[in-house]
Amino acid sequence: MALHPGLAAFADLVGTWRGEGHGEYPTIAAFNFIEEVTFTDVGKPFLHYLQRTWSPDGAPMHTETGFLRLIDETSVEFILAQPTGQTELAEGNLESNPEGFICTLTSQMQNSASAKQVDATQRQLELSGNTLTTKFAMAAVGIPMTHHLKSVMYRKDPHPES
Numbered sequence: 001m002a003l004h005p006g007l008a009a010f011a012d013l014v015g016t017w018r019g020e021g022h023g024e025y026p027t028i029a030a031f032n033f034i035e036e037v038t039f040t041d042v043g044k045p046f047l048h049y050l051q052r053t054w055s056p057d058g059a060p061m062h063t064e065t066g067f068l069r070l071i072d073e074t075s076v077e078f079i080l081a082q083p084t085g086q087t088e089l090a091e092g093n094l095e096s097n098p099e100g101f102i103c104t105l106t107s108q109m110q111n112s113a114s115a116k117q118v119d120a121t122q123r124q125l126e127l128s129g130n131t132l133t134t135k136f137a138m139a140a141v142g143i144p145m146t147h148h149l150k151s152v153m154y155r156k157d158p159h160p161e162s
Helices: 005-013
Strands: 015-025 028-041 047-054 060-070 075-081 086-097 100-111 118-128 131-140 143-155
Touching: 005 028, 005 047, 005 060, 005 118, 015 131, 028 060, 028 131, 028 143, 075 100, 086 118
Parallel strands: none
Antiparallel strands: 015 028, 015 143, 028 047, 047 060, 060 075, 075 086, 086 100, 100 118, 118 131, 131 143
């Protein structure tokens, strides 16, 4: 199946990425994690996204899923759902470069009645060759926008199928 032509800027993102990360936030102890992210081409003008994290000893930590949409050459939407009761509509800019791209997104949040209060998030995806770096900040539980997570992942399959 050929990648939808509207996703050309994301062609090198398709596949599974895995690496290590570090998290911190004023209300919790700092921690390390293993992260795996998969971007799947489904033949439509968006990629399906699945993210999972584990503690260094293998205990499951977090997961989220959603859809990454390239609206035009420089505009991106990332629609996410989390089992902790939040949904995110993140929108932002795509800056392409010879090695890949940087995508910076700011969200609108919706919290379920039982979820911890998350007011806003900021995400950054940076693809440089076979390295995917993610950064995540959030305004939550009364704390203003603050850095929370960073991970550096590498392509799990160096030659993903198109």
